[in-house]
Amino acid sequence: MLPIVFALLLLGGAVLAAQSSINGKLGAQTGVVESAWLTFAMGAVITFLLMFFFESPKEATLFTVPKWQLIGALFGVVYMLAIVFAVPRVGTAAATVAVISGQLLMSLLIDHFGWLGNNRLPLDPSRYLSMALLIGALTLIYLSHRRRAFRLAAAE
Amino acid sequence: MQQAIILLMVLVAGMGLSVEAGLLGPLGEQVGHLSATLSIFLVGALLLSLVLVFTRRRLLGQLFTQPRWMLTGGILGPIYVIILTIATPLVGVGMTMVGILCGQVAASLLIDHFGLLGSEKRAVDGYRGLALVIIFAALWLM
Numbered sequence: 626m627l628p629i630v631f632a633l634l635l636l637g638g639a640v641l642a643a644q645s646s647i648n649g650k651l652g653a654q655t656g657v658v659e660s661a662w663l664t665f666a667m668g669a670v671i672t673f674l675l676m677f678f679f680e681s682p683k684e685a686t687l688f689t690v691p692k693w694q695l696i697g698a699l700f701g702v703v704y705m706l707a708i709v710f711a712v713p714r715v716g717t718a719a720a721t722v723a724v725i726s727g728q729l730l731m732s733l734l735i736d737h738f739g740w741l742g743n744n745r746l747p748l749d750p751s752r753y754l755s756m757a758l759l760i761g762a763l764t765l766i767y768l769s770h771r772r773r774a775f776r777l778a779a780a781e
Numbered sequence: 782m783q784q785a786i787i788l789l790m791v792l793v794a795g796m797g798l799s800v801e802a803g804l805l806g807p808l809g810e811q812v813g814h815l816s817a818t819l820s821i822f823l824v825g826a827l828l829l830s831l832v833l834v835f836t837r838r839r840l841l842g843q844l845f846t847q848p849r850w851m852l853t854g855g856i857l858g859p860i861y862v863i864i865l866t867i868a869t870p871l872v873g874v875g876m877t878m879v880g881i882l883c884g885q886v887a888a889s890l891l892i893d894h895f896g897l898l899g900s901e902k903r904a905v906d907g908y909r910g911l912a913l914v915i916i917f918a919a920l921w922l923m
């Protein structure tokens with residue numbers, strides 16, 4: 626069971642990277658908002674069909690839960706706009722590493738303080754080291770981009 | 782300098798993504814995972830529709846003159862969110878993050894290196910290769 630889940634997760638990550646690449650390209654051709662709109666509109670249609678036919682009924686519905694639980698979409702929209710704007714300018718790799726750093730930083734905070742009704746998982750030394758390594762990796766990719774930009778400028 | 786500002790902006794957007802996941806997990810437990818996913822895409826689509834109608838009507842038509850494969854980003858989004866909601870209860874949030882991030886980093890370097898999906902070619906040089914190794918070490922520590 627576990628290997629299947631792990632393979633699925635790798636696929637999910639690869640799908641995410643492919644999506645930011647495709648949307649970055651589309652955004653450069655049409656516009657940031659247009660590309661993000663298409664992603665959300667198609668996503669809404671697909672998940673509506675899935676929910677309509679495959680969701681087992683629950684006592685709570687989207688209309689009865691506290692409203693603050695529904696604002697997740699706002700963060701998704703901001704992320705989508707940011708990624709579509711950034712990918713053509715800094716490249717998929719640099720954008721992805723920046724997203725990962727932000728994601729891990731925030732998930733460490735959520736875990737550490739138990740925000741949003743999640744379980745508390747206090748920070749330990751290995752998590753600190755892990756964060757430091759990620760910042761190092763982000764710097765390396767940034768340097769690689771800078772070096773390439775200098776080469777291109779020199780060639781012209 | 783401009784690059785650094787863009788990267789910082791993307792970093793903040795990534796933080797928002799974790800907040801979204803943090804909200805989505807408990808919501809999915811209450812109303813069902815597909816409904817929770819729908820709420821994300823539906824609210825996003827409606828908000829952006831308003832933005833488009835009022836600001837950039839003219840550009841919308843251009844979407845449908847692009848090659849078809851470029852329009853598939855919307856199919857990939859739900860695949861990711863559904864995999865996320867299937868995996869989280871089975872292996873926990875930490876493991877879910879590690880798996881997703883490994884796939885994400887490896888795929889994004891491949892896409893850049895070979896210029897796949899219409900991306901500009903950016904060869905994996907020493908810096909980027911080392912960065913990938915460091916990321917895997919960081920993920921292993923998590």
